Amino acid sequence: MKLVVRVKLLPTPEQATALEATLRSCNEASNWLSSEAFARRVTSRAGLQVLAYADLRARGLSSQAALHVLRKVADAYSALKAHARVGNPGKPGSKRYVRATSKSITFRAGAAQPFDDRCLSWQMDAATVSIWTTRGRLKRIAFTGHPEQLELLARYRRGESDLLCRNGQWYLIATCEIPEVEENSRPDGFVGVDLGIVNIATTSTGRRHSGRRLNRRREQDRKLRGKLQRKGTKSAKRRAKRHAGKEARRARDINHKISKCIVACLQILRLR
Incomplete structure (x- = not known):
């Protein structure tokens, strides 16, 4: 089983400047390579390595960083093709499909490397x-x-x-x-969980986890987003950017706490 762990770096101002320059250089190289790949219709890892490895090295990237840029661009085009095959960008010929496939993929200056x-x-x-x-x-x-x-x-x-x-x-x-835990083929009990909106989770043991507070905060977030979008000033856009993702993170945190609480209650009941 694979899990992702996020750790926060605490760089000094000088270290942060170097990290920013590195991320910017890698993504600028990725954008250059993406445009070349799109123009020449070469998107495989092997093809891109033959096409641009020397140029990436000349841009100041180390050998490993250059290879990661090659793979990053190749993987982005592979993902785009996979999405197009299953119709995620829309039907071929539609505006969404043309918008997604008629230009090279671009990477933000701060995109992950x-x-x-x-x-x-x-x-x-x-x-x-x-x-x-x-x-x-x-x-x-x-x-x-x-x-x-x-x-x-x-x-x-x-x-x-x-x-x-x-x-x-x-x-x-x-x-x-993480090594997979062997499944218990003979459980000595079970519990049912009903998921809803008014009550986020209700277990068969009678325990309820209300969604009233979460729904109230969601409504507040919706009103704030609308207010900032209507205002449209630079300060409003900055505030909206800071606020972006906060609602999703809050909901994910609450859901995680509820699931942990349900598991903890089951363990307590089993020990009794």
Whole structure:
């Protein structure tokens, strides 16, 4: 089973400047390569490597960073083709389909960039990382996170980690491969859970988890979004950007807490 762990980096101003320059350079290279791939109709990893590896190296990227840019662009086009096959952008010939497939894929200046163990190393005891940048290798960048997640990271981290900047904050998204737990083929009991809107979850044991507070906050968020969109000023757009994703994160947090509470109650009942 694969889980994703997000840790927050705590770089110094100088380190943050180097990370920003690296992310910007990698995404500028990705946009250049994407336009070349679209124009020449070459989107496979092997084809892109023959086409542009030397040019990416000439742009100041290390060998591993250049390979990650190649894979990033190739994977983006593979995903676009897969979505087009199942009709996600709409029917062929529709406005949405043409809009999605008639131009090269672009990457934001702060889009996530993958790093492998050759250009990123973790020092779990010291809670620091060492990472390649376009300004040289940065060492002793502090990171922090929830203790349980850090324990998972130390025990099960495998493969690549993505560097990401969101709202001025720096993160590393790491993949952990956790061994599958053997399923219990002979359970000694079960509980039913009914999901709803007024009551988010109601168990067969009679316990209810009300959604009144969550729905009230959703209504407040909807009114705030409408107000900021109608205003349309720069400050309103900045506030809307800061607020983006907050509603989804709040709902995800509440759902997670409810599921944990249900499991904890079942464990208590079993011990009785």
